[in-house]
Every structure is written in structure tokens, then in C-alpha cells.
Amino acid sequence: MELLRVEIEKPEELxxxxxxxxxxxxxxxxxxxxxxxxxxxxxxxxxxxxxxxxLVRKSGTDAGLVELAVKNALRVGAGHFLIIVLGEGFYxxxxxxALRTVPELVGLFAATANPVSLxxxxxxxxxxxxxxxxxxxxxxxxxxxDEAKRxxxxxxxxxxxxx
Numbered sequence: 001m002e003l004l005r006v007e008i009e010k011p012e013e014l015x016x017x018x019x020x021x022x023x024x025x026x027x028x029x030x031x032x033x034x035x036x037x038x039x040x041x042x043x044x045x046x047x048x049x050x051x052x053x054x055l056v057r058k059s060g061t062d063a064g065l066v067e068l069a070v071k072n073a074l075r076v077g078a079g080h081f082l083i084i085v086l087g088e089g090f091y092x093x094x095x096x097x098a099l100r101t102v103p104e105l106v107g108l109f110a111a112t113a114n115p116v117s118l119x120x121x122x123x124x125x126x127x128x129x130x131x132x133x134x135x136x137x138x139x140x141x142x143x144x145x146d147e148a149k150r151x152x153x154x155x156x157x158x159x160x161x162x163x
Contacts, residue, residue: 005133006076007117010068010085015092016116017084017099018132019108021047024057026082026104031059034084037098042087044069050079062087076118078127080106093159110134 010016021030026047034043044065047057056073060066065085072083082105086092092111099105110116114135121128142150154160 001121001123003130004120004122005117006120007115008072008083009075010072013088013113014065015086015090015111015113016072017086017092017095017108018110018116018118018129019082019099020078020080020106020129021082021102021104022080022106023104024049026102027057027059029102029104030082030084030099033098033102034095035061037095038090041090041095043084043090045082045084046070046073048073048077048079048081054079060085076120076127076129077122078120078129081129 008016008018027045030045034041034045042062042065044060044062044067045058046066046069049055049057056070058066058070060069065087069083069085072085073081076083086095096108096111099108109118109129110132112134116135117133118129119131119133121130151160
């Protein structure tokens with residue numbers, strides 16, 4: 001068995017959601033969940049079919065983002081792998097509740113704008129995602145000023161109320 005570190009290629013400002021699903025119907029259901037959860041959303045998604053034709057199935061509302069999702073799905077190469085690339089100004093927090101209602105989704109590995117790579121195992125004709133490298137190591141522990149800054153930011157963008 002060979003272990004590989006596969007970097008997800010994306011512009012720094014874009015978020016990706018990475019997961020695993022189990023059925024060809026995934027592409028349509030995920031597409032519908034995304035467009036219903038965020039009006040005007042720009043995204044591309046790709047899903048690696050794991051049997052029969054073994055194609056990368058794709059969809060989205062932006063051709064460039066679909067192309068980027070497909071490129072990453074091919075790089076990872078794991079069966080039943082799913083990647084969603086969200087357009088600028090769209091965030092996982094806005095679509096995760098809808099994605100969690102999609103019956104075909106087995107699990108979600110990451111939802112991030114950070115640099116991200118996957119630990120992938122390869123054996124013969126199979127690949128599996130074993131883990132996710134999401135962002136960088138911590139540099140310290142949050143202090144009172146850091147906490148105030150975090151809480152202020154969340155209130156400024158409307159995710160928390162009050163003071």
C-alpha cells in the first residue's frame with residue numbers, strides 16, 4: 001500500500017467542502033441542496049463514481065468552479081469522493097445544514113478556505129481518503145484580547161447577538 005499526500009488546488013479565498021457519498025444520485029441531490037440553501041450560489045461539485053462506469057460525475061452553477069472540482073476529484077482519485085468548490089462570498093456555514101439532509105452523504109471530512117491536503121492510501125485500483133490536513137499548526141493559546149476580537153467579529157457579521 002502506498003500513502004500519498006494530495007493537495008487540493010484552489011484559490012486562497014475559496015472554500016471547499018470535502019466528503020464521501022455512496023450513490024450516483026448524489027450529484028443531483030447535492031446540487032439541489034446547495035441552490036436551495038443560498039440564492040445565487042456559485043459552486044462546482046464533482047463525485048467519483050466507484051463502480052460500473054467509474055466516471056467523475058459533475059454539476060454546478062459556474063463552469064470554472066465545476067472544472068476545478070473535477071480536477072481535484074481526479075487528483076484524489078478515491079471512490080465515492082465528493083468535492084464542492086464554493087464561489088467567492090459563499091461559505092460552508094450557509095450550506096452545511098442543507099448538505100446534512102442529503103441521504104447519500106456518508107460523511108464530511110472538511111469545510112474550509114485553508115490550505116488543505118488529503119492523506120490518501122492507494123492499493124491496486126483502489127484509493128481511500130484516510131485523513132485531512134486542514135490549515136496550519138497553532139501558534140499559541142487565545143487570550144482575552146483574542147477572545148474579544150473573535151466575539152466582536154462574530155457579532156459584526158451577524159452570527160452572534162448582544163455584547
